[in-house]
Amino acid sequence: xxxxxxxxxxxxxxxxxxxxxxxxxxxxxxxxxxxxxxxxxxxxxxxxxxxxxxxxxxxxxxxxxxxxxxxxxxxxxxxxxxxxxxxxxxxxxxxxxxxxxxxxxxxxxxxxxxxxxxxxxxxxxxxxxxxxxxxxxxxxxxxxxxxxxxxxxxxxxxxxxxxxxxxxxxxxxxxxxxxxxxxxxxxxxxxxxxxxxxxxxxxxxxxxxxxxxxxxxxxxxxxxxxxxxxxxxxxxxxxxxxxxxxxxxxxxxxxxxxxxxxxxxxxxxxxxxxxxxxxxxxxxxxxxxxxxxxxxxxxxxxxxxxxxxxxxxxxxxxxxxxxxxxxxxxxxxxxxxxxxxxxxxxxxxxxxxxxxxxxxxxxxxxxxxxxxxxxxxxxxxxxxxxxxxxxxxxxxxxxxxxxxxxxxxxxxxxxxxxxxxxxxxxxxxxxxxxxxxxxxxxx
Amino acid sequence: xxxxxxxxxxxxxxxxxxxxxxxxxxxxxxxxxxxxxxxxxxxxxxxxxxxxxxxxxxxxxxxxxxxxxxxxxxxxxxxxxxxxxxxxxxxxxxxxxxxxxxxxxxxxxxxxxxxxxxxxxxxxxxxxxxxxxxxxxxxxxxxxxxxxxxxxxxxxxxxxxxxxxxxxxxxxxxxxxxxxxxxxxxxxxxxxxxxxxxxxxxxxxxxxxxxxxxxxxxxxxxxxxxxxxxxxxxxxxxxxxxxxxxxxxxxxxxxxxxxxxxxxxxxxxxxxxxxxxxxxxxxxxxxxxxxxxxxxxxxxxxxxxxxxxxxx
Numbered sequence: 001x002x003x004x005x006x007x008x009x010x011x012x013x014x015x016x017x018x019x020x021x022x023x024x025x026x027x028x029x030x031x032x033x034x035x036x037x038x039x040x041x042x043x044x045x046x047x048x049x050x051x052x053x054x055x056x057x058x059x060x061x062x063x064x065x066x067x068x069x070x071x072x073x074x075x076x077x078x079x080x081x082x083x084x085x086x087x088x089x090x091x092x093x094x095x096x097x098x099x100x101x102x103x104x105x106x107x108x109x110x111x112x113x114x115x116x117x118x119x120x121x122x123x124x125x126x127x128x129x130x131x132x133x134x135x136x137x138x139x140x141x142x143x144x145x146x147x148x149x150x151x152x153x154x155x156x157x158x159x160x161x162x163x164x165x166x167x168x169x170x171x172x173x174x175x176x177x178x179x180x181x182x183x184x185x186x187x188x189x190x191x192x193x194x195x196x197x198x199x200x201x202x203x204x205x206x207x208x209x210x211x212x213x214x215x216x217x218x219x220x221x222x223x224x225x226x227x228x229x230x231x232x233x234x235x236x237x238x239x240x241x242x243x244x245x246x247x248x249x250x251x252x253x254x255x256x257x258x259x260x261x262x263x264x265x266x267x268x269x270x271x272x273x274x275x276x277x278x279x280x281x282x283x284x285x286x287x288x289x290x291x292x293x294x295x296x297x298x299x300x301x302x303x304x305x306x307x308x309x310x311x312x313x314x315x316x317x318x319x320x321x322x323x324x325x326x327x328x329x330x331x332x333x334x335x336x337x338x339x340x341x342x343x344x345x346x347x348x349x350x351x352x353x354x355x356x357x358x359x360x361x362x363x364x365x366x367x368x369x370x371x372x373x374x375x376x377x378x379x380x381x382x383x384x385x386x387x388x389x390x391x392x393x394x395x396x397x398x399x400x401x402x403x404x405x406x407x408x409x410x411x412x413x414x415x416x417x418x419x420x421x422x423x424x425x426x427x428x429x430x431x432x433x434x435x436x437x438x439x440x441x442x443x
Numbered sequence: 444x445x446x447x448x449x450x451x452x453x454x455x456x457x458x459x460x461x462x463x464x465x466x467x468x469x470x471x472x473x474x475x476x477x478x479x480x481x482x483x484x485x486x487x488x489x490x491x492x493x494x495x496x497x498x499x500x501x502x503x504x505x506x507x508x509x510x511x512x513x514x515x516x517x518x519x520x521x522x523x524x525x526x527x528x529x530x531x532x533x534x535x536x537x538x539x540x541x542x543x544x545x546x547x548x549x550x551x552x553x554x555x556x557x558x559x560x561x562x563x564x565x566x567x568x569x570x571x572x573x574x575x576x577x578x579x580x581x582x583x584x585x586x587x588x589x590x591x592x593x594x595x596x597x598x599x600x601x602x603x604x605x606x607x608x609x610x611x612x613x614x615x616x617x618x619x620x621x622x623x624x625x626x627x628x629x630x631x632x633x634x635x636x637x638x639x640x641x642x643x644x645x646x647x648x649x650x651x652x653x654x655x656x657x658x659x660x661x662x663x664x665x666x667x668x669x670x671x672x673x674x675x676x677x678x679x680x681x682x683x684x685x686x687x688x689x690x691x692x693x694x695x696x697x698x699x700x701x702x703x704x705x706x707x708x709x710x711x712x713x714x715x716x717x718x719x720x721x722x723x724x725x726x727x728x729x730x731x732x733x734x735x736x737x738x739x740x741x742x743x744x745x746x747x748x749x750x751x752x753x754x755x
Contacts, residue, residue: 090713093495116716120495212608213696270586272697273608278585287587333496403715406695413697417609 044076046337046344050106051085056299057362058166058326065165065353069344078344089113096122101332103341107162109146109328110399111154111440117330118161119153124331126160129342135163138349142393143167143325143365145239152440155399156239162328165348167363168295169323169387170219171380172316176309178205178289190227190317197266200289206265209288211279212272215398215405217412219322220267220292222397225254226320234320234394240441246430252423259415259422272416294323295380298361302376310376314383320394321387325365401436481729488722494712499719506723516724519695519702520731522614523683526703529618530625530682535674537622538629541565543659545630546637562634566627573624577691580620581607584692607693610700617692617701624688629674636667668750672743676736683732704728 048066052058066078081102089108095101096117107114117123130136136144143164150158179186179196182203187193200207210217226234229250236242245251261267271279276293283291284304291297292315301310315321329348331341347353349366358367361377369381387393398405407429414425437443488506492499510516550558568576583591584606595603606616640663648658664671686705689695695702695710704724712721 093716097496112714112716116493117495120493120497122495213693268587270605270608273584273586273605273613275581278588282588402717403710406710406714409694410696410698413608413610417605417697419610419698 044073044340046076046078046104046340047102048078048080048104048344049083049088049102050080051083051088052106057357057360060360061165061353061357061362061364062348064356065344065347065350068350068352069347072347073340073343076340092117093120093122096332096334099334101334103331103335103337104344105330105332106327107330109155109162109164109325110396111149112399112402112404114146114162114328114330115149115153115155116402117153118149118159119151122333123161124333124335124338126163126331126342126345129345130160130163133342133346133349135160135346135349138366139164139325140365140388140391142388142391145393145395146325147328154240154440156235162330163345163349164325164328164365165353166326166357167323167365167384167388167393168326169321169363169384169393170223170292170294170315171321171383172313173283173291173293173297173301174311174313175283175286175289176311178286178308179311186311186313187316193316197261197290198264201265206268206288207290208261208267209279209283209291210267210271211274211276212413212416213274213409214276215409216276216279216293217271217416218397218405218408219294221254221258221408221412221415222322222394223292223315223318224257225250225397226322226394227257227315227318228253229320229394231320231391238395238400240400240437240443244430244433246426246433247423251426251430255415255422255426258412259418262416262418267416269416269418272413295361295363295384298377298380302361302374312376312379312383314387318392319390320392322396323384323387323393324395325393326363401433401440404433404436407432484722484729485726487719488726490719492718493716494718502719506720507727509720510723510727515699515702515707516704518699519704519707522701522703525614525618526621526682526685527679529621530685531675531678533618533622534625534678535629535671537626538633538674541626541630542633542637543663546634547655558634562627562631565630568624569627573687574691576620576624577688580692584616608697610698613693613697613700617688620692621685621688625678628678632670632674633667636670637663640666665750668746669743672739672746676739676743679735679739680732683735684728704731 048062050059050062052062062080066080070076070078085108088105092105092107093116107117114123130147135147139147145156147160147162147164148158149155149161174186178200182199182205184196184199187196197207208220210220227250232242233244233250237244258267262269279291279293280297280300282288284301286307329345331338331345335341351368354364354367355371356362357364358369358372358381359374359377361372361374361380363381363384367381369378369385372378372381398408411425411429414420414428415422419425420428489501489503490499491502491505545558545561549561583589586592586603586605586608589606591606592603604612607613644662644666645658648662653661684705685703686709689701689703689706690709693701695706705728708721708724708728710721711717711724715721
């Protein structure tokens with residue numbers, strides 16, 4: 001008798017536990033549940049998740065779009081819910097599989113990110129909307145690359161899964177005062193650039209601000225690779241259109257140049273342990289004359305650089321530069337207002353929203369640089385426009401395969417620390433690339 | 444039971460059932476928080492899966508055999524040994540000395556309030572969020588602008604180490620931070636343990652002419668053995684699953700020199716979207732922790748038994 005009572009209790013416990021487990025998995029996205037509940041009760045509330053800072057050009061541009069959209073669609077409210085980049089990056093695949101999802105969401109572009117969500121069936125196919133709203137003609141081809149993904153989640157072809165409203169590119173920020181001090185003019189060719197670096201070094205100045213513990217070093221490496229590469233290399237490396245050689249050609253040349261720059265002292269060996277923030281603050285403090293990094297630094301530099309005059313030029317001698325469309329606005333598969341969400345996304349490409357972004361240096365993809373009054377902002381936009389016009393966006397080095405970012409950081413640190421010969425370090429990187437590529441394409 | 448009258452029997456039964464009811468919340472929580480996730484994790488580890496709504500492919504023990512050939516996985520467990528040095532061995536030794544000094548010397552000669560104040564200071568790193576401490580330590584170790592190298596420069600070191608950037612110094616640097624974080628925990632536990640020791644034992648030993656060190660070895664250490672086991676057990680588990688300090692300081696770099704199993708699992712699970720593989724790493728880590736914890740528990744039981752026999 002005792003035994004059967006015990007059994008009953010155990011069974012009841014198990015049942016209770018099961019129901020509790022069911023609850024806990026459904027409620028994993030507590031922050032979103034209230035919004036989704038609102039969405040079901042009132043179908044004209046559009047939930048929008050993004051993670052840009054309040055002062056950023058993107059937020060301002062999107063806010064302008066929200067205003068315009070709400071005015072044009074009476075009864076519809078757009079509810080913005082702020083997220084953090086990390087939060088979405090790590091949790092999106094879990095949150096979006098549930099029912100409490102936003103209607104529009106900002107998400108990082110690329111194979112390993114938006115491509116993955118697309119291949120996991122978590123995003124809405126926007127191909128019909130792209131034709132309907134004319135996004136396919138409004139956006140240039142290298143900007144469109146990151147909006148489309150095939151069934152394996154590889155970008156560049158297939159269906160539309162997201163729409164960018166702004167772009168970004170890696171450029172050269174420099175300290176005009178230090179250039180003037182040593183009589184160095186803005187370099188226009190790669191040889192000139194190396195000469196300028198040498199002059200700084202001769203004067204006891206380490207020219208390049210760098211950070212090897214995060215993305216900046218990998219982007220500089222990619223600039224050096226692109227210096228010797230053409231569009232077909234980018235197609236092969238990023239879009240898997242052909243073979244990529246990790247033992248010779250642009251990759252080896254770029255790697256050797258990087259090692260050479262380290263040995264010549266153009267890049268400090270100490271940079272291997274530094275983070276992007278360290279690089280930025282050192283440049284702002286006037287410690288280094290040159291910082292090769294992304295346009296996302298611009299807003300901060302333009303505001304915080306006060307002790308010297310800030311200048312910019314595109315990486316000398318490069319037709320191709322790291323860069324791409326900005327993050328995408330996507331519509332989760334389980335959104336209940338997909339059609340309305342697409343209409344909202346179109347508003348973010350409208351003139352009001354795009355011009356707001358342009359004025360703030362946000363590099364809108366369909367903007368008009370004539371509305372910009374600040375000269376530095378205008379340079380940024382003009383340089384971007386010229387890169388885009390010559391189809392010069394070559395994406396980022398960590399994009400091709402999942403987990404490549406960490407490998408690339410480690411690779412860059414190896415080259416800077418000199419723990420392995422550059423060719424050997426590159427070969428290891430190639431091994432990881434090949435296995436990741438095989439996972440994605442089966443080849 | 445057969446000798447009992449039916450009434451007593453029924454009452455006992457009812458009481459038994461009521462006892463089971465008390466266990467219910469614990470069992471539910473255990474199932475929801477531990478058993479179900481663990482089962483799911485093992486289930487995932489037998490598949491190749493990208494996560495989300497993507498299809499799962501049965502892979503059997505493939506992920507585990509892949510692990511055997513994965514150099515990064517092995518090096519992460521090698522680093523775990525160093526984590527144990529930094530989070531268990533060194534802090535326990537330092538904590539023991541600090542507790543003894545605070546209790547025997549400062550507490551008695553300077554005053555209990557000073558001892559309490561110092562104890563609280565040593566415990567501070569335990570309370571401070573790792574993310575905050577990580578930012579500060581990142582700055583201290585910054586090879587160019589950090590305070591440590593600034594200090595080394597000022598005393599004439601021309602080329603101070605690139606602390607978190609070079610594979611040879613990153614692990615020791617991380618270990619130093621971990622020691623700093625950990626010290627407070629054994630210190631506090633040992634100090635309360637010392638208060639528990641019967642002062643008569645010391646007085647007797649003192650009358651017999653035993654010096655401080657003799658008393659420390661013959662009385663203090665054996666008396667606080669239970670606490671030592673608790674510290675060793677909890678800290679070893681913490682060392683094996685350490686994650687946050689690695690995440691904020693080095694992210695496993697440079698060149699994988701500070702990679703630990705939990706971060707490697709996280710990396711596969713989230714960044715690389717190799718969910719099955721990440722789950723396999725997590726499962727192996729769990730098994731290792733269970734085995735290590737069981738061994739320590741076993742040693743403790745044996746030692747306790749021996750002590751009891753000794754007393755008799």
